[in-house]
Amino acid sequence: MSEYAAVVNTSVSHEAPLNVAQLRQEFPILSREINGRPLVYLDNAATCQKPEVVLRAQDHFLxxxxxxxxxxxxxxxxxxxxxxxxxxxxxxxxxxxxxxxxxxxxxxxxxxxxxxxxxxxxxxxxxxxxxxxxxxxxxxxxxxxxxxxxxxxxxxxxxxxxxxxxxxxxxxxxxxxxxxxxxxxxxxxxxxxxxxxxxxxxxxxxxxxxxxxxxxxxxxxxxxxxxxxxxxxxxxxxxxxxxxxxxxxxxxxxxxxxxxxxxxxxxxxxxxxxxxxxxxxxxxxxxxxxxxxxxxxxxxxxxxxxxxxxTGVERIGAWEHQLTRYATDQLKSTLPDIRIIGEAPGKAGVISFVLPHAHAQDIGLLIDQLGVAIRTGHHCAMPVLHHFGVNATARASFAAYNTKEEVDFFVESLVKVREMLA
The missing domain is CATH 3.40.640.10 (Type I PLP-dependent aspartate aminotransferase-like (Major domain))
Known part of the structure; x- marks a missing residue:
């Protein structure tokens, strides 16, 4: 049977939580270093990284x-x-x-x-x-x-x-x-x-x-x-x-x-x-x-x-909800003057935020020097940002392969960026 004719397996149990450490091994790009530091990729709402099986499928076809x-x-x-x-x-x-x-x-x-x-x-x-x-x-x-x-x-x-x-x-x-x-x-x-x-x-x-x-x-x-x-x-x-x-x-x-x-x-x-x-x-x-x-x-x-x-969308979603709650708590306790734009109950893994006296673009450029990839700007959603009285935010967004350790590093890096911009 060719790999393309295989029946899609949707019977996998989704009760067990994700094994994130094992899952991360499926994504080659996550082993990269950026500016001499391990990549922390938190720009998933813009585009997700690709697991090895997806890369192989495209390569095999070609x-x-x-x-x-x-x-x-x-x-x-x-x-x-x-x-x-x-x-x-x-x-x-x-x-x-x-x-x-x-x-x-x-x-x-x-x-x-x-x-x-x-x-x-x-x-x-x-x-x-x-x-x-x-x-x-x-x-x-x-x-x-x-x-x-x-x-x-x-x-x-x-x-x-x-x-x-x-x-x-x-x-x-x-x-x-x-x-x-x-x-x-x-x-x-x-x-x-x-x-x-x-x-x-x-x-x-x-x-x-x-x-x-x-x-x-x-x-x-x-x-x-x-x-x-x-x-x-x-x-x-x-x-x-x-x-x-x-x-x-x-x-x-x-x-x-x-x-x-x-x-x-x-x-x-x-x-x-x-x-x-x-x-x-x-x-x-x-x-x-x-x-x-x-x-x-x-x-x-x-x-x-x-x-x-x-992998199970429900399992991924549950893990992302944990990360989002954890990151929100860490950000608010570490940076009390942070303003998170959008705090709907049960929200997906997106945290858009602004810091006083810090332009979103500056935050994005400086945190990249520490190996953290986030998105900055209007996110192709100008009307809703204007509704909240801002023109741009910094945005961290999570995927199945992100970890609490990455959240901790992101928060620590954001503190350093804040000090640079003070």
Whole structure:
């Protein structure tokens, strides 16, 4: 049996806690030193590191099966097609989509959302229709809807958040009306770590027959996702957030909606018959996959999905919650004047913070000299940061392989940085 034809093992017990020390051995990059110090990688909300099995899957494909997919009768093309379509089934299983026909490969969450805006939105929305987004959205779930609203005369309405960074569900319910056609919200905020109640958001949206899109880029790595239970119409995710490669992602869409949507991009692969008089289009999922995709990256993303299922998203999430609570307590006790932006109960492994008289960029540059990688800036979430009265934060974000010892070193390093900036 080829490695691509192996059945995904989802029967692994997730009751035992993660063996983090053993798990870290799967990630070659974690043995690096930065500026003469062991790497402490806390920029996981931007991109996760990759386990050896994912690296090997991509390398194996390129060394042994590299060819274009779907179009060739030769052996390599058949192997490449099998590997790519197996990856589609792995992603289907990861989010429990009813059919592999509902798994559309994209370049990432951003392209997935733009696909919905340009195909479903342009064909279904008209002047006067309303779109609801939350204040905590990533720019990828704001800008496409703004562009569409300007083009078609739509109204964009914003669901507020409270001072903890929790979505105001009463305000959301009040905003829903018979003009609401789309609700587009993040499963997990990349800037605040807030985990939104997507099941309830979807249930309420359906009372006004609105379509629901969930930006799951930060959701899938931290929370077990079942799109059938959530009930949303679209769910988007990115490969590099789930320990896979950059440049690949997925749009899940309900089959009936996808069938009714026109193609977004034209070219090879998405066609059935082409003539100068008329072109007919391929069926799902290929109708939305014009051109040659990032095949090796797709294969590797499928292997990352399998690794995530084998490791156990619930176990990862539980460990990250421990780290987040521990880091929050350590930061507040060590740096009493730190301000953490977003303290929603049950938040995912993200800590955005500011320190008085210390610019976020300076914090990031100086702490890197000590071997600690964090993110600084607006995190592509300007509106919510402005809501909290800041233009930028420093952000530490956790993954399965981070440890309490790394948290301790991060806090110690932040104290040193603070002293440098005093």
């Amino acid at each position: 060394r042994h099966s590299n060819a274009n997919i779907h179009r060739g009768l030769h052996t390599l093309s058949q192997e490449a097609t099998d590997a790519f379509e197996h990856a589609r089934r792995q992603l289907q299983q990861l989010i429990n989509a009813p059919s592999e026909r509902e798994i559309i490969f994209t370049r990432g969450t951003t392209e997935a959302i733009n696909l919905v805006a340009q195909s479903w939105g342009r064909s279904q929305l008209q002047a006067g229709d309303e779109i609801l987004v939350s204040m905590m959205e990533h720019h990828a779930n704001i800008v496409p809807w703004q562009m569409l609203a300007e083009e078609k005369g739509l109204t964009l309405k914003v669901i507020p958040v409270d001072e903890q960074g929790v979505l105001d569900m009463a305000a959301y319910q009040a905003l829903l009306s018979d003009r609401t056609r789309l609700v587009a919200v993040a499963h997990v905020s990349n800037a605040l770590g807030t985990v939104n109640p997507v099941h309830e958001i979807t249930r309420l949206a359906k009372t006004v027959d609105a379509v629901v899109l969930i930006d799951g880029a930060q959701g899938v790595p931290h929370v077990a996702v079942d799109v059938q239970q959530i009930g949303a119409d679209f769910y988007a995710l990115s490969g590099h957030k789930i320990y896979g490669p950059t440049g690949m992602g997925v749009l899940y869409g309900r089959e009936a909606l996808l069938e009714a949507m026109p193609p977004w991009q034209g070219g090879g692969e998405m066609i059935d018959q082409v003539s100068f008089e008329k072109t007919t289009y391929a069926g799902l999922p290929h109708k939305f996959e014009a051109g040659t995709p990032a095949i090796a990256e797709g294969v590797a993303m499928g292997r990352a999905a399998q690794w995530l299922m084998e």
